[in-house]
Amino acid sequence: MAIEISSYEKLLTGWSAYCDVSMPPEGLREFLPRLIPTLLSNMVYTDDDESLADAEEDESFPDRDQDLKPRFHASRLHGSETGEDDDDDDAVNVWNLRKCSAAGLDVLSNVFGDSILPTLMPLIELNLARTDDDSWKERETAVLSLGAIAEGCITGLYPHLPQIVAFLIPLLDDKFPLIRSITCWTLSRYSKFIVQSLEHPNGREQFDKILMGLLRRILDTNKRVQEAACSAFATLEEEAAEELVPHLEVILQHLMCAYGKYQRRNLRILYDALGTLADAVGAELNQAKYLDVFMPPLITKWQQLSNSDKDLFPLLECFTSIAQALGPGFAQFAEPVFQRCIDLIQTQQLAKIDPNTAGALYDREFIVCSLDLLSGLAEGLGAGIESLVAQSNLRDLLLQCCMDEAADVRQSALALLGDLSRVCPIHLHPRLQEFLTVAAKQLNPQSVKDAVSVANNACWAIGELAIKIGKEIAPVVITVVSCLVTILKSPEGLNKSLLENSAITLGRLSWVCPDIVAPHMDHFMQAWCNALCMIRDDFEKEDAFHGLCAMVAANPSGAVGSLAYICQACASWTEIKSEGLHSEVSQILNGYKQLLGSGGWEQCMSTLEPAVVQRLARYGKVIVKNDLTPTSEKAHTDGQVVCATWASRMV
Structure with missing residues (x-):
């Protein structure tokens, strides 16, 4: 039956x-x-599958509105988690x-x-x-x-993948479009293996064949094949990264040839492939011979599209990646792009109140994409964006966006707040306390529960501001620290990015305002140190440890009960590249050893894993040996100074 x-x-x-x-x-x-x-x-x-009929549709058929799938822009997120992959192929x-x-x-x-x-x-x-x-x-x-x-089944397939991939490559040129299409997709599923095989015999030859095969299919006359090839190529780009550099010229030629012939639906996917290429090769794209190929057509399209045309969305996203990749090289294109973003935000904020006056229906995605592109400009141009910000009303528009009821608008606005804090904080000063108050509000427990990504960006932005404005951040420090402690001690285990940013921002606040934070350290030191252990070595972790050292120096007795946790955090470093920070950490640990005496210190060491104790040796032999013989005269002198200071505070 x-x-x-x-x-x-x-x-x-x-x-x-x-x-x-x-x-x-x-x-x-x-x-x-x-x-x-x-x-x-x-x-x-x-036989009755509608895909069979669709597959016969060639590139000359204009796309209908119903052919254009709804698209969703992923708002900018600062941290280690960037969202889940979209596997809806x-x-x-x-x-x-x-x-x-x-x-x-x-x-x-x-x-x-x-x-x-x-x-x-x-x-x-x-x-x-x-x-x-x-x-x-x-x-x-x-x-x-x-x-x-x-x-x-990758483990079982692995020994046979060279033969499987070799068999698939000719199918990219099969006479049946749906075979060409599915072959693009299947090859993309093995992108990691294809790139790893570059180190093996014949691996580069196979990579080149796949690269050129996908580029040929990007120029296929069948729209379904174009779509599959473009998506597959974007996946390969993510894995291949710098391996694409020798092929940039031919890649750009193919992509821009496709740009001239694609209909609206596939044009969106092509923008993604071009943006992914920029992400993959970075500054390598910043050469005149490449810019002359892809920038003029993009600028022409940018000028053709109206401020209410939704086809502008993927182009905004594409420009974001290009601006970040080109860095200062994007300066020659920056002014009209920057101003267009300002116009889009202003138009949409007005449309929200009065669509008739604005001449457009409200669509907050225009705001989100524009904010993210401005972030890309700030990241790419650095201080070079200062003159553009100075001549605009971006500060006031940004504050409005930070208070928007839509979570994705706030998320992107707070990301931009952090980016501007890094490159031109002077232009935020007139409304600095308002920005700080709005950002701090996103960190209360209910806000974190409702919109964790917004809280993540607010946390990061506050930390960036703290580094730039110093003690001017004092009015919100206690409020923010209270929220950060709640996050760090959360039993639910919030997402990794928010935990890391909370640990870093707490450290930055402690660095610039140790006198405010240090009296409260016994409430959060253990949870904070646990979070610090999870952060990869970089400048943000250095900032956090500067804060740790500043707090301990301000209130050494407040950290005694958490000394084992501090030791574990200090041992989490692979290498502290900053000599100044390395010296600070060494002074803290040596200082505690001398304050506790050999017996108390050895008792603390006995609670730690042997591997942790071994890693602490990098801060000087005095840390792990019973005697108090320092590794150098300077270390001994530094230790005496610190201990004398701490002893007076402990009394």
Whole structure:
């Protein structure tokens, strides 16, 4: 008895859910020899699949409005977490029996791993061996299957990947557009392996073939293939990064050739590929021979689009990546881009109040994209943006955006606040306390719960401001520290980025206002040190440790109870590159050892893991030895000075 498609889809979805909720997989294992062939057979295009008709549509057909999928701009986020990958590819088209089955195979491969290969691979090989035109759908399914299992079965596939990739490359030029399309997608799923193979014999030759094959397909006459190739190329760019530099000229030539022929939908994907290229190669793009290829067409399009045209969104995003990559090289294009962003924000803020006066309907995404592009300009131009900010009303517009009721607007506005704090804080001064108050408000527990990404950027911006304005931040320090402590001690385990930024900002506040923060350190020192241990070595961690040292120097007795945690934090460094900070940390640890005496210090050391004690040796032998023999005369002198100072405070 045949199962209706709608019922079968539900059944397949149920199997995926069975695996997704981490139920014991053994209950399903015995059915795999029957389930896997069924999934493959249902991944074959049916004769009435609308994708077959769509696939015949060539590049000359204008896109209809209904062809343009809704797009969502990811607001700027400062920190270690940048969001989840968008895995919603069009290679398997709409959610139907075919996609349901492919998704099911993907999930099964992640749950059962290589154990599905003995059943699956003979079926794939059988379909790939069918080379007659009537069997193209089965070949397409085989390629789709290889893509679906790319993550879950990578260990078992790995020894065979050179042969698999070599087999896929000619399919980029297959006569059937849906095979060309799915081959682009499947190759993108193996991008990491393709780039890693550059170190192996023939790896570079294979990489070059894939690169040129995808570039050819970017110029395909079929819109579906163009889309798949552009998306696949963007994925390869992310993995390849600097490996693309020798190929920049030919890449840009192909991308800009496509730029001249793409319809609206694929043009959006092309912008993403160009922006991803800028992210991947950075300043290497800042050469006249490259700028002359891609900037004139982009500027022309920029000038053609009206302030209410939503096709401006992906172009704004593309310019953001380009501005960051070119750095000062973007200065020649900056003024009109900067002013356009200001105009867009002003127009939308007016449209929010009175669409008729503004001459446009309100769409906050124009504001978000414009704020993010301004952040990109600040990051790229550095202090070079100062003259543009000085001649604009950006400060007042930005304050309004920081108070907007929409979380994504506040998120991007606070990111820009932090970026401007780094490069031209002088222009924030007239409304500095208002900015600080608004940013601090985003850190109260309810605000953090409602919009954690907004809180993340507010936290980062306050830290950046603190470094630049020093003690002028004093009026909000206690309020902010109170919120940061709540975050650091949160039992729920907030996201990594917010925890890291909270630890860094607490350190920066402690550095500039140690007299305000130090009396309260016993309330947060242990949680703070735990968070500091998780931060990678960089200048932000250095700032945080300057704050730690400043606080301990201001109130050494307040940290005695947390000394083991301080030691663990100090041991978390791979290397402190700043000689000044290294000296500060050494003085603190040596000072505590002399204050506690050998017995008290050894007791503290006994609570630490041996590896931690060993890493502390980098701060001087006096740290880990029973005697008080310093590593140098200077260290001894520094230690005596610190200890004398602390002893007076301890009394």
